[in-house]
Amino acid sequence: MAKKFYVTTPIYYPNDIPHIGHAYTTIAADILARWHKIKGDEVFFLTGTDDHGKKIAQAAEKAGKTPKRFTDDLIPKFKNAWKKLNIEYDRFIRTTDKDHEKIVSEVLQKVYDKGDIYKGVYEGFYCTGCEAYYTEKDLVDGKCPVHKTKAEKLKEESYFFKLSKYQKPLLKFYKENPDFISPKKRKQEIINRVKEGLRDLSISRANFDWGIPLPFDKKHVCYVWFDALFNYYSATRQKGKEKFWPADVHLIGKDISWFHCVYWPAFLISAGIKCPEKVFSHGWWTFDKEKISKSRGRVINVDELISIAGVDSARYFLLRATPFGDDGDFSKEALIKRHNGELANKLGNLILRVSALIEKNRIEKTENKLLRKLKVKQITEFIDNYQFDKALSDIFSFIDVCNEYVQNKKLWETKDKKVLFELKESILKIADLLWPFIPESSEKIKKQFSAKKIKKGEILFKKIKWKP
């Protein structure tokens, strides 16, 4: 029987422009999904948007639209970005989807009945200019960081989730599931903070209505995290999808690891639902060594990312340049260097020279000794352990071996049919392994090299001229 594999990205905030950060998580999820498809697993890959919340309601009002209409208009931006990046997700969920709203409502009731939700008072510092609450530490000398006006301390009725009650169950859960928080370096960070104690969490608001109403008090709507996190679960309550829960991995940016590693399992334990297998937090990209900042224009959006060297090169670069989980630096120069040096000079060149030689000569079936030098087992292990950079490094080492092989065997003189066969088969294997990373190019290579008559093809990766 086929194994199941369920991978998710966070649900993104629809008012954003899809940028390198969104793309990174989503590409990684796509790679994992494709990888498991190759292995023959039954795969479910979920992404989507978080449509609720006060900020959206306000932005919609400004635009003169209903919140629903406003978000409807924003969704294509994300769907198009994923299409351009060759992301093959199975479902695009929105927190406004009816099935999701129904599940959240049911779970809220369940957790309420259990006694884990109580009515309390939320205190915060309110800035009229922002029409938003700040925590004390956000304020600068008691003033709003944006408007520099004095923030008012306000109290508001709110429902709270008894997070404090789950400190011990969470610590127990982490102990019993040592790989739940990944990579390792995030684990101790989270555990130490949980050990310091947990405060109950406000999960409702009564001063706006763009959200899911609490089933036991319709004056309140569910506040962001409770609503948003459950998307991962509600997507599996559809007919035929039940078997996918619990998720095999939630891919997230390290900024939201606290919510996924603490709130999320606490909610699930309370609701009596199984917890996901793993939450993997990847690192952040800086841009030319500077922190990405929207206000200073230091952000790479998806269109820019693709325009530099194409989709496959962008996908390749993001996963090759930095260990998944560490921070990385993005620059146009670094991307072009990888594109030229690795995809064009090594892989592209190999494809071209071998296809040209085969076109002019013939191949003859033989035992493939060359292929033994490809460390398939090692590469498999790397990908299964989210070490994409190392997997790619090993695949490209084998490409080097192939280029050496052509050279050492002086193929253009000997025209050895058996050696050409070995190369052909090896290239097909390389294409298979690279498919999750660079699907478009991989499919072209496979088509070219499995044809009856192999011909010298188009250049796959054109070199890009670059002057720093």
Place this chain on the structure above:
RNA sequence: AGCGAGGUGGAGCAGUCUGGAGUGCUCGUCGGGCCCAUAACCCGGAGGUCGCGUGGUUCAAAUCCCGCCCUCGCUACCA
């Protein structure tokens, strides 16, 4: 301040968990080869006291332990 991560030839990394000659990779640089191929490919060289203490453990430390310096990240209702 607390917690976490990192400091390896000119640049970027791997190697550290499970100690074994400073090993490896990419870029750059110098020299050679080849001409099938995208001025691509292949071979070889130069270049590092592996942040510091000339600290501890050990036959042996980039790797384990201690101290210090520097850089970066996280510190909760903010998606």
